Amino acid sequence: MDERNLTLLTDLYQLTMMNGYLKHDRKQETAVFDLFFRQNGMITYSLACGLEQVVSYVLNLRFGEEEIEYLKGLNLFSDAFLEYLKNFKFTGDIYAVPEGTVVFPGEPILTVKAPIMQAQLIETAILNMMNFQTLIATKSAKICYEAKGNNVMEFGLRRAQAPDAGILGARAAVIGGCASTSNVLAGKMFDIPVSGTHAHSWVMNFKDEYTAFKAYADVYPDNCLLLVDTYDTLNQGIPNAIKVFDYLREKGFEPKGIRLDSGDLAYLSKRARKMLDEAGYPNAKICASGDLDEYSINSLKNQGACIDIWGVGTRLITSADMPALGGVYKLSAIIGEDGSQTPKIKLSETTEKITNPGFKNICRVYDKKTGRAEADFICLRSEDAVDTSKPLVLTHPTERWKKTEYVDYEVRTVQVDVIKDGKLVYKLPTLSEIKEYTKKELETFWDEYKRLDKPHVYKVDLSDQLYELKRSMLEEIRARKIK
Numbered sequence: 001m002d003e004r005n006l007t008l009l010t011d012l013y014q015l016t017m018m019n020g021y022l023k024h025d026r027k028q029e030t031a032v033f034d035l036f037f038r039q040n041g042m043i044t045y046s047l048a049c050g051l052e053q054v055v056s057y058v059l060n061l062r063f064g065e066e067e068i069e070y071l072k073g074l075n076l077f078s079d080a081f082l083e084y085l086k087n088f089k090f091t092g093d094i095y096a097v098p099e100g101t102v103v104f105p106g107e108p109i110l111t112v113k114a115p116i117m118q119a120q121l122i123e124t125a126i127l128n129m130m131n132f133q134t135l136i137a138t139k140s141a142k143i144c145y146e147a148k149g150n151n152v153m154e155f156g157l158r159r160a161q162a163p164d165a166g167i168l169g170a171r172a173a174v175i176g177g178c179a180s181t182s183n184v185l186a187g188k189m190f191d192i193p194v195s196g197t198h199a200h201s202w203v204m205n206f207k208d209e210y211t212a213f214k215a216y217a218d219v220y221p222d223n224c225l226l227l228v229d230t231y232d233t234l235n236q237g238i239p240n241a242i243k244v245f246d247y248l249r250e251k252g253f254e255p256k257g258i259r260l261d262s263g264d265l266a267y268l269s270k271r272a273r274k275m276l277d278e279a280g281y282p283n284a285k286i287c288a289s290g291d292l293d294e295y296s297i298n299s300l301k302n303q304g305a306c307i308d309i310w311g312v313g314t315r316l317i318t319s320a321d322m323p324a325l326g327g328v329y330k331l332s333a334i335i336g337e338d339g340s341q342t343p344k345i346k347l348s349e350t351t352e353k354i355t356n357p358g359f360k361n362i363c364r365v366y367d368k369k370t371g372r373a374e375a376d377f378i379c380l381r382s383e384d385a386v387d388t389s390k391p392l393v394l395t396h397p398t399e400r401w402k403k404t405e406y407v408d409y410e411v412r413t414v415q416v417d418v419i420k421d422g423k424l425v426y427k428l429p430t431l432s433e434i435k436e437y438t439k440k441e442l443e444t445f446w447d448e449y450k451r452l453d454k455p456h457v458y459k460v461d462l463s464d465q466l467y468e469l470k471r472s473m474l475e476e477i478r479a480r481k482i483k
Helices: 012-023 051-059 065-073 080-084 116-121 123-147 163-176 184-190 200-202 208-221 233-248 265-278 296-301 431-445 464-482
Strands: 030-037 092-094 110-115 150-155 225-227 257-260 285-289 309-312 325-335 340-344 360-367 373-380 390-395 403-406 409-413 416-420 461-463
Touching: 012 080, 012 116, 030 116, 030 464, 051 092, 051 123, 051 416, 065 080, 080 296, 110 116, 110 123, 116 123, 123 150, 123 163, 123 309, 123 325, 123 431, 150 163, 163 184, 163 431, 208 225, 208 285, 225 233, 225 296, 225 409, 233 257, 233 265, 257 265, 257 340, 265 285, 360 416, 373 403, 373 464, 390 461
Parallel strands: 150 309, 225 257, 257 285, 285 309, 373 461
Antiparallel strands: 030 110, 030 325, 092 110, 092 416, 325 340, 360 373, 360 409, 390 403
């Protein structure tokens, strides 16, 4: 885990609010916050990611002398507040969905229950960590889904927005399904397989292409994959590669294949496949790279491109078509010293921005026969468990005439306990375990939810109790405004 002190990785207003809570003697008040993302036209599903970094951040929260001295110099905070910070640590609870879990708009991916000052401070950092990694893991999952079983290599480090984005983006990409990364530091930190070939500069550094290929083959005879588009892919690159493959075979080695990085990848890959097969190399792989994403891979597949391995960089590590997830962190309840809960709700002229009140969890409904996920509903933690011996009726959260009944089903809660009373109670899985969990998780969802073109909308409803709580709070607030 990352043990850097990231306590000041926050927005200034979190600290000014904390100072205000202390001044008004609210520091012991327990608050519940939910982290979730809102619906927009581009989101179908997402893969929750970044929990391990959140845990590391929360467990290492501390204000040292250097941090307190800096804050003192801002002339914004009381002496009492600066004194309070000297013994600051997180003592609350965190509940979250496991990394790699499929989640949908409005669902609480992570819930914080803690003294208000602690819950307030961590908002910015955990949004920073989970928004980015969730975005990249989701992009990776969509790319790998369109690759239809082909290996996808993450190649995005040089285009990532700063080192941390490249490192944690590689981690998220592997969770989403990528087989390897070009990022050596990420490989070391997270035990990710690393992969790569050579650059055009290698070819340009030798007197001719054949000499460059042969020199590379001499260095890596058992892992020789040659980049063939430096000068002329079909008339020079592939013929020269085949000559070097013959040279390798004479020495007892089999080539790995070739890489295409430009041009019409569908046309070139089909021609390359024919040339390699005719030369006696049917097992040589064809790798493609060059501003690829799920849409271009889908198109190339539909054109019959003969590509076995995909190298995806810029459009994955930056999630180019949707560069921000838009996750938010909203207050949903205040808990009194006697355990009583006061639900909180945020109103808006925009329906999607009205929050769901109360201390909640997500429940997922599965078809017993197929094991497939059928629907989710957000419920209050105080609700009784669903009696699965009886039919379950779910009602649309806004269009109440839409009802769906389930009879042969099971229900699982999605959030797990992560931190209790400031101590880790959850066994953080390894990256390979998360990746395997993600693969199985995605398989529980029908392909109709994952297709690129007009995917089927997955049902996410509210339990009747939560719906009634929300409705009554809205009516009460509106009545108060009229008075």
